[in-house]
Amino acid sequence: DTEVTQTPKHLVMGMTNKKSLKCEQHMGHRAMYWYKQKAKKPPELMFVYSYEKLSINESVPSRFSPECPNSSLLNLHLHALQPEDSALYLCASSQGWGGEETQYFGPGTRLLVL
Amino acid sequence: AQKVTQAQTEISVVEKEDVTLDCVYETRDTTYYLFWYKQPPSGELVFLIRRNSFDEQNEISGRYSWNFQKSTSSFNFTITASQVVDSAVYFCALSEAGGSEKLVFGKGTKLTVNP
Numbered sequence: 001d002t003e004v005t006q007t008p009k010h011l012v013m014g015m016t017n018k019k020s021l022k023c024e025q026h027m028g029h030r031a032m033y034w035y036k037q038k039a040k041k042p043p044e045l046m047f048v049y050s051y052e053k054l055s056i057n058e059s060v061p062s063r064f065s066p067e068c069p070n071s072s073l074l075n076l077h078l079h080a081l082q083p084e085d086s087a088l089y090l091c092a093s094s095q096g097w098g099g100e101e102t103q104y105f106g107p108g109t110r111l112l113v114l
Numbered sequence: 115a116q117k118v119t120q121a122q123t124e125i126s127v128v129e130k131e132d133v134t135l136d137c138v139y140e141t142r143d144t145t146y147y148l149f150w151y152k153q154p155p156s157g158e159l160v161f162l163i164r165r166n167s168f169d170e171q172n173e174i175s176g177r178y179s180w181n182f183q184k185s186t187s188s189f190n191f192t193i194t195a196s197q198v199v200d201s202a203v204y205f206c207a208l209s210e211a212g213g214s215e216k217l218v219f220g221k222g223t224k225l226t227v228n229p
Contacts, residue, residue: 041222042219042222043159043205045216045217056216088157090159092159097215099145099146099209099210099215100147100166100209100211101209102161103161103217105158105159105161106158107156107157107158108158110157
């Protein structure tokens with residue numbers, strides 16, 4: 001089973017709202033990722049958690065705040081977003097963190113910021 | 115620095131045609147990994163294959179086949195007898211064992227299979 005689940009599937013929010021994206025996996029993977037994907041572009045890495053600790057932050061604005069409460073769960077807290085933040089947000093997980101690891105992706109959350 | 119080039123932005127074929135998606139990569143590492151992912155309109159990236167740099171054996175999985183050639187730094191993907199369900203954006207990606215270890219994607223090739 002290589003399933004990564006994400007909720008919600010779609011989200012519309014205003015620039016003053018606070019919302020959260022949720023990602024879950026039950027494959028025993030110890031690395032989890034957030035990617036942002038704009039239309040007709042490849043995914044861009046935002047954050048990497050390895051063993052529940054933040055390993056990589058790709059200079060993401062502070063209005064995006066990741067959280068890894070446990071090894072199966074990854075959240076992305078959103079606050080004071082801009083319309084240009086509208087995108088598909090993808091979560092992924094892998095057995096461990098390293099170049100040899102295969103990342104398995106969830107279905108994504110389509111975010112629209114008004 | 116690592117780089118992946120997918121020169122074909124869009125390809126359109128008629129059902130049952132064979133189609134090859136090109137992928138050329140650059141890396142200074144001797145140990146690296148190549149991947150193909152499929153992204154249908156629904157949005158999820160579906161893992162198709164992983165190849166390490168020491169394994170140049172070609173692979174076939176049903177209608178899918180992959181041709182890895184280190185001499186030309188290419189990792190091409192062929193779909194035989196294409197079907198409408200193959201319509202998607204296909205991404206080639208590269209990660210290094212000793213470098214940044216991040217997954218670097220090509221820009222993707224949009225494949226449309228018409229009935």
